[in-house]
Amino acid sequence: MYLKTLHLRQFRNYLDQQVDFSAPKTILVGANAQGKSNLLEAVELLATLRSHRVSRDRDLVQEGATTAQITAVLEREPGCIDLALRLRSSGRRTISLNQQTLGRHLDFLGTLNAVQFSCLDLELVRGSPERRRTWLDMLLVQLEPIYAHILQQYNQILRQRNALLKGLLATSASSDFPPDTPSELGFWDAQLATAGARVIRRRARVIERLAPLAHTWHQQISGSTETLEVRYLPNVGQEDDDPESVQQAFLAKLQQRAIAEQHQGITLVGPHRDEVELIINQTPARQYGSQGQQRTLVLALKLAELNLIEAIVGETPLLLLDDVLAELDPHRQNQLLSTIQDRFQTLITTTHLSSFDNGWLDSSQILTVQAGQIHS
Numbered sequence: 001m002y003l004k005t006l007h008l009r010q011f012r013n014y015l016d017q018q019v020d021f022s023a024p025k026t027i028l029v030g031a032n033a034q035g036k037s038n039l040l041e042a043v044e045l046l047a048t049l050r051s052h053r054v055s056r057d058r059d060l061v062q063e064g065a066t067t068a069q070i071t072a073v074l075e076r077e078p079g080c081i082d083l084a085l086r087l088r089s090s091g092r093r094t095i096s097l098n099q100q101t102l103g104r105h106l107d108f109l110g111t112l113n114a115v116q117f118s119c120l121d122l123e124l125v126r127g128s129p130e131r132r133r134t135w136l137d138m139l140l141v142q143l144e145p146i147y148a149h150i151l152q153q154y155n156q157i158l159r160q161r162n163a164l165l166k167g168l169l170a171t172s173a174s175s176d177f178p179p180d181t182p183s184e185l186g187f188w189d190a191q192l193a194t195a196g197a198r199v200i201r202r203r204a205r206v207i208e209r210l211a212p213l214a215h216t217w218h219q220q221i222s223g224s225t226e227t228l229e230v231r232y233l234p235n236v237g238q239e240d241d242d243p244e245s246v247q248q249a250f251l252a253k254l255q256q257r258a259i260a261e262q263h264q265g266i267t268l269v270g271p272h273r274d275e276v277e278l279i280i281n282q283t284p285a286r287q288y289g290s291q292g293q294q295r296t297l298v299l300a301l302k303l304a305e306l307n308l309i310e311a312i313v314g315e316t317p318l319l320l321l322d323d324v325l326a327e328l329d330p331h332r333q334n335q336l337l338s339t340i341q342d343r344f345q346t347l348i349t350t351t352h353l354s355s356f357d358n359g360w361l362d363s364s365q366i367l368t369v370q371a372g373q374i375h376s
C-alpha cells in the first residue's frame with residue numbers, strides 16, 4: 001500500500017498542512033520539537049485509531065482549537081481510498097472512508113497498515129508487561145480489526161466484574177458475616193471466560209506466527225551469535241486453540257483464585273495479566289540485554305511485524321521510523337535498508353541528515369519540518 005497524501009488541520013502544531021509523498025522513502029528532517037513525530041503520529045492514528053504517546057484526544061487537537069482533522073489518500077488494491085478522522089477535544093470522533101461516515105471503528109481499522117518504530121519501543125523490552133500486551137493488541141487490531149471489538153468487550157466485562165468484587169469487599173468489611181457469593185458473580189465469570197478466551201486464542205495465534213519470523217531476523221542481525229525466543233505466557237494457560245477448553249481452563253482458574261479475589265476485591269485471572277517473554281540465549285532480555293542487544297531485539301520484532309502484516313493482509317504496510325535510525329550502527333542500518341528497499345513505504349524522522357548513508361539520501365524524498373510547516 002502507498003500513502004499518497006496526508007492533510008493535517010489543527011492537529012498538534014500543524015494548522016493546515018498538506019504533504020504529498022513522492023518516493024517510497026521520505027525523510028523528515030528538522031530540529032527538536034518542530035512536528036516530525038506529530039506527523040508520524042497522525043499516520044499511526046489512521047492505522048490503529050490510537051496514539052502510543054497520549055490517550056486523550058484533547059492533546060492531539062491544536063491548542064486553542066476544538067477539532068482536528070487528519071485526511072489521507074491511500075493507494076491499495078483495488079484502488080485509492082480517502083480516509084478521514086476528525087478528532088474533538090470532547091473526545092467524540094468521526095471516521096469516514098471515501099466520504100462515507102462509519103458507525104463502527106472496526107470498519108475503518110485495517111484500511112491503512114503501519115509498523116511504528118521509535119525509541120519508545122525499547123520499552124517493549126524494558127517496560128512492564130502492559131507495554132508488551134498493548135503492542136501485541138495493536139498488531140492484532142491491524143491484522144484482524146474485529147479484535148478491537150473483542151478487546152473492548154473484555155475490558156468492559158472486566159470493569160463490571162471488578163466493580164462487583166469491590167462492592168462485595170465493602171459489604172464484607174462492614175458486616176460480621178461474609179456475604180454469600182451472589183449468582184451475579186457467576187454470571188460475570190461466564191462472561192469474562194467467554195470474552196477472555198477470544199482474546200487469549202488470538203494473542204496465542206499471533207505470537208505463534210510472529211515468533212519464528214522474529215527469531216530468523218534476530219539471527220541475521222546478530223550474525224547467528226544469539227537466539228531470540230518470543231513466548232506467550234497467558235495468565236490462563238491454554239493447551240490448544242479450542243474455545244471450549246480455554247473457557248473451561250479460565251473458569252477453573254477463577255474458582256481456584258476465588259478467595260484471593262474476594263479478599264482483594266479485584267479480578268486476578270485473565271488476559272489483562274498476560275505476559276510476552278522476550279528471551280535471548282535462554283535469559284530474559286530485560287535483565288540481561290545490553291542497550292545494543294535490546295535494540296537488535298526490537299528491530300527484529302519490527303521486521304517480523306512487517307513480514308507478518310504483509311503475509312496476512314497481502315499488501316506491504318508502511319514503516320514509520322521515528323528518530324531511531326541514528327541510534328542503529330551501520331550494520332543494523334544496512335540490514336534495515338536492504339529489507340525495506342523500495343518495497344515498504346517508509347517515513348523517517350531525523351534531526352540530522354548526516355546519520356544517513358548516500359544510499360538512503362539518493363533514494364529518498366527529503367522534507368524539512370519547521371514549526372509545524374513542511375517544505376521540500
Ligand SMILES: Nc1ncnc2c1ncn2[C@@H]1O[C@H](COP(=O)(O)OP(=O)(O)OP(=O)(O)O)[C@@H](O)[C@H]1O
Nearest residue numbers: 012013032033034035036037038059060061062063
Ligand atoms: N496540541 C498541540 N497544539 C499545539 N502544539 C502542539 C500540540 N501538541 C504538541 N505540540 C507542539 O508540537 C511540537 C512537538 O512536535 P514533535 O513531538 O513532533 O517533535 P519532533 O519534531 O519530533 O522533535 P524531536 O526531534 O524532539 O522528537 C512542540 O513544539 C509542541 O509544543
